[in-house]
Amino acid sequence: AVQIIRSSSSAALNYGEAQGAESKKDFIHKSSIVLKELRETHISLKLIKDSKISSEQSGLTRLIDECNQLVAIFHKTVTTAKSRM
16 A cells, blocks of 8 residues: 555656656656656556455545556657657
């Protein structure tokens, strides 16, 4: 659970940093970190759900789905930004 807090808060903080990036390269770098942290959060959530240590299976499913959507958004963001360099 602590790792989920770390990776998800890192994603949020790095998103803020990406919004204030000083260059396209800096934006791509920070957005890539967001993507990495979101993937880590996704894996952690899946591990918790699969281990059945939480009684909140439906809540975990919703969080995993939302994390998947964010991963897709940031993957596209990074890919598009790289193609425009």
